[in-house]
Amino acid sequence: MKRWTNLALLVLLGTAFTTGWVAFFYGTAPSRWSLVIHAGSGFAIVALTPWKSVIARNGIRRRRKGWVDSLVFTVLVVVSVLAGLLHSSGLLVQAGPISAMEIHVGAALVAIPFAVWHVIARRIPLRGTDLSRRSLLRGGVLLGGAGLAYAASEGVVRVINLAGAQRRFTGSYAVGSLQPGQLPVTQWMFDNVAAIDAAGWRLVIAAGGSVRQWALDDLMKFDDRVRATLDCTGGFYSEQDWSGVWLNRLLPETQGALSLLVRSSTGYTRRFPIEEAARLLLATRVGGMALDAGHGFPVRLVAPNRRGFWWVKWVTDIRAEQLPSWWQVPFPTQ
Ligand code: HEM
Ligand code: HEM
16 A cells, blocks of 8 residues: 555646646636536545655654654645645635735655655655555545545535635636736736837737837727727636727738747747737727736736736737747746
């Protein structure tokens, strides 16, 4: 049971980590499905606690080199799981400036080096019997139990009507919908709000060998509109009326181009399939009012059905390129 528990934890941690990021990547149905698997693997990790605590107690008693690192790892996993449950149930979604979701993902990220070290330092050689019928049966029982526990937790959240019952399929909570003044200001990891002087600012559009510069006054003349939901990976969503110009209207010639690289003045970039140009709005206003610096003044991208980190703010240039749209790190690193 000891080997099996550790191997099961390895598979479950890998699954939880991967499905968490898949859920972040999409703003559509795959996000929900990967979150079901995500929650199931999270509950299965918790279900293994009685067995793992025996292993851990024995290990700690032996004071093997690095046991303190194993304890730090344990604390990080516990914090991550608790924050995940606080977020999903809605018991504590926001603590001052930081959200439970940020703590959830932050603790999981900090845990990575500890997890790698733990698995290498306490490695267990794989055996043929690890895939025996008995092992697989145990796995089935564990996953079945975890699935039931997850379904029961979702049921309880609804029956006693916790805030979690109101969350979107991505797990996010509504904040300030159709009230642009209440739209929170958030940045991806290390990105910072840029203060831009509109007078000197120009938007550079490079496509099909030509380069055109747009001043803000000229962009303000467009009034294309879309109602879209900004779903932030920090754990909130907000529906707003955006206006500006559909990107395809600014692109004279994109023959042969496969993707659009959208860059902000901070160096933050995202690449989109060229076919999406007709569905990407370069917004100059939200709720009829000019954007403020926190929301991307002078112009920001509105990318319906994509999570917030695709909605590039403070856009300075857009290039049609012959690179495929997947030619980028899946998540920005700044
Ligand atoms: C939820 C994830 C995990 C937590 C919180 C955790 C925690 C711990 C702790 C606190 C110890 C005792 C201190 C020590 O010996 O360093 C330990 C021991 C150990 N862990 Fe883990 N661990 C986890 C996952 C894993 C995984 C994925 C593996 C292997 C694939 C593993 C293999 C071991 C082994 C072999 C020991 C040594 C037991 C002994 O010496 O008696 N653990 N773990
Ligand atoms: C150590 C790794 C992780 C574990 C064990 C874990 C476990 C959990 C658990 C137990 C929940 C609560 C599930 C529920 O009650 O619905 C949860 C929620 C969530 N986790 Fe993780 N998680 C991990 C890492 C991540 C990462 C790296 C991400 C994103 C990049 C992530 C994204 C989410 C999201 C979006 C939710 C909310 C789901 C919802 O409210 O429906 N998780 N996680």
